[in-house]
Amino acid sequence: MGQGLILGIESSCDETAAAVVERGERTRSSVVASQIATHARYGGVVPELASREHLRAIVPVVRAALTEAGVGLGDLDAVAVTSGPGLAGALLVGVSYAKALAFGRGLPLVAVNHLEGHIHAVLLEEREAAQSGHACGEEPALALVVSGGHTHLYLARPMQGSWSYRLIGRTVDDAAGEAYDKVAKLLGFGYPGGPWIDALARFGNPRAVPFAFSQVKPKVHLVGQPPRTKAARTAPIAELDPRLLFSFSGIKTAVLRYVEVHGLREEARARAARLFPAGLQSGAAGTAADPPKTREEAQALCPQETLDLVASFQRAVVGDLLKKSFAAAERVGASRILVTGGVAANRELRERFTREAARRGVRVAFPTLALSTDNAAMIAAAAWPRFVAGEFAAEELTADAALTLGR
Ligand code: KG4
Ligand code: ZN
Numbered sequence: 001m002g003q004g005l006i007l008g009i010e011s012s013c014d015e016t017a018a019a020v021v022e023r024g025e026r027t028r029s030s031v032v033a034s035q036i037a038t039h040a041r042y043g044g045v046v047p048e049l050a051s052r053e054h055l056r057a058i059v060p061v062v063r064a065a066l067t068e069a070g071v072g073l074g075d076l077d078a079v080a081v082t083s084g085p086g087l088a089g090a091l092l093v094g095v096s097y098a099k100a101l102a103f104g105r106g107l108p109l110v111a112v113n114h115l116e117g118h119i120h121a122v123l124l125e126e127r128e129a130a131q132s133g134h135a136c137g138e139e140p141a142l143a144l145v146v147s148g149g150h151t152h153l154y155l156a157r158p159m160q161g162s163w164s165y166r167l168i169g170r171t172v173d174d175a176a177g178e179a180y181d182k183v184a185k186l187l188g189f190g191y192p193g194g195p196w197i198d199a200l201a202r203f204g205n206p207r208a209v210p211f212a213f214s215q216v217k218p219k220v221h222l223v224g225q226p227p228r229t230k231a232a233r234t235a236p237i238a239e240l241d242p243r244l245l246f247s248f249s250g251i252k253t254a255v256l257r258y259v260e261v262h263g264l265r266e267e268a269r270a271r272a273a274r275l276f277p278a279g280l281q282s283g284a285a286g287t288a289a290d291p292p293k294t295r296e297e298a299q300a301l302c303p304q305e306t307l308d309l310v311a312s313f314q315r316a317v318v319g320d321l322l323k324k325s326f327a328a329a330e331r332v333g334a335s336r337i338l339v340t341g342g343v344a345a346n347r348e349l350r351e352r353f354t355r356e357a358a359r360r361g362v363r364v365a366f367p368t369l370a371l372s373t374d375n376a377a378m379i380a381a382a383a384w385p386r387f388v389a390g391e392f393a394a395e396e397l398t399a400d401a402a403l404t405l406g407r
Contacts, residue, residue, distance in 0.1 A: 008380025011094030012086025020069035024384025029068035043185035051089035080383030084403030091399035147341030148177035165406030169244030188271035199291035204311030
């Protein structure tokens with residue numbers, strides 16, 4: 001083995017990413033090409049456009065990651081790639097490219113589950129901190145993976161240098177980030193919706209609209225049924241504790257009803273037209289306006305009633321994530337919680353999880369903002385223990401849009 005350099009490649013959704021990580025503990029480079037501008041005007045990721053953009057970006061992004069790391073292809077010890085879950089066509093771009101590269105250079109190929117990658121975003125940064133003298137926590141953890149495609153609770157346990165995962169909770173319908181995106185679209189804000197709602201919620205009254213947690217209750221008739229939506233595709237929910245199931249489609253509908261009853265529809269439409277003057281269906285390269293930073297900017301963008309609605313929505317969603325994560329940690333006896341995925345970037349989520357952890361004497365860790373959303377450093381890091389164990393991908397490796405993690 002050389003320096004233990006793994007090139008990670010990630011293309012499961014709307015970011016094309018490549019990174020070089022040394023021995024799963026030192027990030028030599030991490031390059032992310034975001035497609036936000038392409039999808040912004042549609043208020044969500046358009047799968048066909050995502051594949052096309054990945055095809056365009058993959059070669060320059062990999063090249064940039066190698067250059068930034070100061071290495072050539074000949075210095076690599078392995079190639080790692082996200083094989084699922086995600087959008088089939090998007091995943092396929094990364095998988096085909098990684099297979100060709102590994103085959104061409106005679107390098108081993110390691111397939112990585114995207115969800116495991118998100119968990120390793122936190123572990124990678126803990127190992128990096130450990131090198132500079134901070135304690136490293138190679139101990140069981142409750143992991144909340146919360147993003148645009150996933151809301152999952154895992155018990156993550158170190159096992160002879162590798163990790164094992166047990167699924168203990170998840171959404172039965174929408175992912176939390178999906179609810180953020182849909183609510184933002186409904187209110188005429190930009191895509192992705194999380195950063196908009198996060199920014200605007202600061203200026204609203206979170207107690208204005210009492211979204212009851214009962215609205216975030218799992219639909220009983222779905223328990224034991226085959227999963228229904230893209231977010232719910234991971235594993236059967238029959239054996240999971242119903243108290244650890246999430247459901248975010250109810251609150252999305254409640255927001256829609258509020259908007260209609262309070263006559264906020266028109267102003268939301270007008271705002272969308274202002275933010276995206278080219279129109280939602282133009283298909284031309286979009287410009288994504290930035291979320292407001294000050295109260296004045298927020299109030300210029302929407303009425304106080306909308307700010308209050310947004311603050312109340314966020315308070316309910318974060319509260320539900322908080323309650324179930326800490327309940328799950330207690331259930332499995334984990335003394336630390338890892339929160340990861342795009343929604344882990346949320347300011348209120350970080351504050352409230354940190355406060356609750358201190359209150360309960362539990363530790364909580366988040367990735368830095370750059371590693372919260374999709375990236376390839378987390379993929380290269382997750383691949384390291386598999387590489388060491390010689391767990392290489394079969395030649396017939398293909399993208400698996402519905403890949404599951406853990407039992
Ligand atoms: O992990 P990620 O980049 O991609 C997926 O695997 O889905 O997560 C993207 C999701 C989007 O739904 C986005 O709205 C949400 O993360 N997000 C946030 C924030 N930043 C991104 N949600 C809440 N607050 C934020 N600050
Ligand atoms: Zn992700």
